[in-house]
Amino acid sequence: MVHEVRELELGERTSYSAGRLAVGEQSVRDLLRDPALAEVRLACAAPGDRVRIVGVLDAVQPCAKAPGGGGVFPGLLGPALPVGRGETHVLRGAAVLAAGYLPRAQEAIIDMSGPAAPLSPLGATCNLVVEFTPAEDAAWEDVDAALRRGLVTVAANLAEAALDAEPDAVEELPEPGSTANGKPRVAVVTNLQTQGKFKDVFVYGRSLSGGLPTVITPGELDDGAVVSGQYGHPALKNPTILHQTHPVVAALGANDELELAALVLCPEPVDQANKELVSAHAARLCAGLGLDAAIVTKEGGGNADADVTLKMDRLEEEGISAVGILGEMAGRDGTGPPLVVAPTKATAMVSTGNYDERMTLPACERALGRDRVALLDQPSTDELELPVAVIYCAQSTLGWGRLTCAETA
């Protein structure tokens, strides 16, 4: 059940009607209340606003189930039990996001207007921005956990306002399974970063760290079974909203010639031996599912290339055609090697652009999240010259963006 959001405003009480989402300021503040947070502030940032959001952490698409329909964000909001069936109401075009300082969080930027706006999925959504002041003596892990719980709680609460509204669209998610329609069977293999505190992604509220690949359904993603707590590599990150709306799953679902046969989630281990084990295991899993092809995505820079390219090679060895989606790290002038670890057997790769290329962000009127861009030691509202690497999700290999890279003619 898709409810489009075209306008967002703060108000007395939360309501949704005809594309307009009003956010009850006090009630949302109450939902975010946590001993680890001394204060939270709410602001709206809509497409076209001359607003810059600095230090973006996670972003979540509001979603909810009608009473009796089960829960959303399992393992965080409700019990960690399988979800993904029945109707889910989503507020498309809206996002709840947190912005501010957390340790290990690299500075992520969203511009709501100007040349960087079209590069970020959050440049096109009406964003409810949560700024925060940690409680004195609160452990950073507790601040992080409070924000994560808070964002999904608010996201569910906002979507509940639309439960009675007539949906703008009703969409059916692809249901992977064994069909005998003769179409090539394709898997989406999605690597989740698993590098400990502030660099982890949660599946049913648990880290996949130390585990082996697992198979879930698009319905589970839609219901928020995967929630991000990963704040490194801004351009290459996959926030919760991109898992909820997984662009590769959507593109495969929309294609008549191919069958979405499985969705495989894999950890990205930090050591080579486990990268090889997980890659080989993922390929075996895909072979066992009788697949013809797989699209592999990653999160993070550098070593995460290996998690994609090793899987591509192992998949090819199993006779499965592998396509990887990768960001390039070709240096400021674009002449360096684009990948850190290249495949040796597979070759088919889609590029989400060069991480190191600089772009100029024009000065803006208002900044949310952080007052200064620490990377440059400049006020956040200044004109900034920055690498694409800091533009939030500009190169996400979940495939939302149109950014790519090619040889200069």
Add this chain to the structure above:
Amino acid sequence: MRIVHYVNQFFAGIGGEDAAGTGPELRDGALGPGRRLAALLGDEHEIVATAICGDDYAASHPEFAAELVSGARERGAEMVVAGPAFTSGRYGMACARIAAAASEAGLLGLAAMHPENPGLGEAAGTSVVESGAISRHMKDSLDGLAAATRKVATGEQLTAQDGRIGPVARTNRLAQRSAAERAVALVLTRLGGDRDATEIPLPDFDSVTPAAPISDAAEAVFALVTEGGFVPAGNPDRLESARASKWVRHSLDGLDSAESGTFESVHGGFSTQWANADPNRILPLDVAREMEREGAIGRLHGEYLGTTGNGTTVADARRFGMEWAAELRQANIQAVILTAT
């Protein structure tokens, strides 16, 4: 056209590895291979001076290039031609850097080296023409360089047919469709039998042959180097926590151990909690000193070199490696322990 030609200490006739620390200088007229190059260029172009620098000096002092280019300008040069550097890494890096520095200063720049020279990546888009692999191929290499010099002097771009080598710059742009849609299309292309289709050409990585083992650790000088974001507390050089553009060096003299509060890690790729509780676990100074006292190793070098290996481009990592190798060689180090995180 007035040209300044760049050669290293060896081709300038100053000396071999023993003279690799020679600083930059300009000498009037052509020298060494430059004489033959001048003859090939004929009357149309003149080599007004030869720029010289030792390979180790050039590798560890990137500013040598701007310094020589500014000297070339003072002598009225309009173009800087460097090499041929064959497969010599430090020489190739120097040639690429001086050609790039010339371009940056508004002069024409051109370097010559073998396509496998690891210095090729430093040319930053400036023209590089292919040379042979070893100096025995000097004659053919100079013929190619002379032809390329004439073409570049006219303001034309070199092409692959002229022997142009090196990566062509890749630049960002917006595609018609999203990456997800393009990936689905690539699956169809692939299943249709096309095994070559890709948006990212496979990079060509060079491989490094490890040095021979040291014969006696008790006699060797050891250096500690790291990519663990290891810096003095407070990070005075502002070393980046990711995408490092530089490396740092700091003295270890008089220190027995890397104490918490004296050093820290600014690496952005892992939780630095335990590294900061005991910085020796990033740079094992405590154990190295113990081994030095026991006589298990000869001596520990008086400083460490360090950077952050997190989201670092291969091109930068390769450059740091070449610069470190030159530094360590100049310091007469026999063994290096690189701690990686």
